[in-house]
Amino acid sequence: MPKRKKEKIGFVSTISVPSEGSVGLTGSWRIFKPVLNEERCNKCLFCWIYCPEGCITKDLKINFDYCKGCGICAEECPAKAITMVKEEADETG
Numbered sequence: 001m002p003k004r005k006k007e008k009i010g011f012v013s014t015i016s017v018p019s020e021g022s023v024g025l026t027g028s029w030r031i032f033k034p035v036l037n038e039e040r041c042n043k044c045l046f047c048w049i050y051c052p053e054g055c056i057t058k059d060l061k062i063n064f065d066y067c068k069g070c071g072i073c074a075e076e077c078p079a080k081a082i083t084m085v086k087e088e089a090d091e092t093g
Contacts, residue, residue, distance in 0.1 A: 026053075032067035032084040034062060040081035047073035048091060 012081040034047075048056045059081065074082040 023083045024044050027065045027067055030067060030070070030087050032069045032071060033064065033067065033087050034069070034071070034073050034082045036060060036062070039083045040079050042079045042081070044078060046076045046078065050076040
């Protein structure tokens with residue numbers, strides 16, 4: 001079998017942006033929501049990079065209409081600036 005030539009490829013990435021899908025707004029599925037402590041935040045943008053729903057913007061605003069409260073942002077934050085807090089029953093986000 002002939003040896004394959006290795007090719008270098010550039011960095012490939014996509015950024016997810018939340019948008020209303022067939023089930024509508026998904027933020028009401030949340031049990032816990034992320035809360036950012038701006039004083040602790042070092043602006044590394046790991047939360048923005050790792051959010052699977054694209055609910056966090058580069059200026060660190062969270063779109064609670066689509067945030068499902070998975071907690072990945074809090075888990076990946078090296079400064080521990082994001083905590084997950086219990087969603088209040090009467091809050092809408």
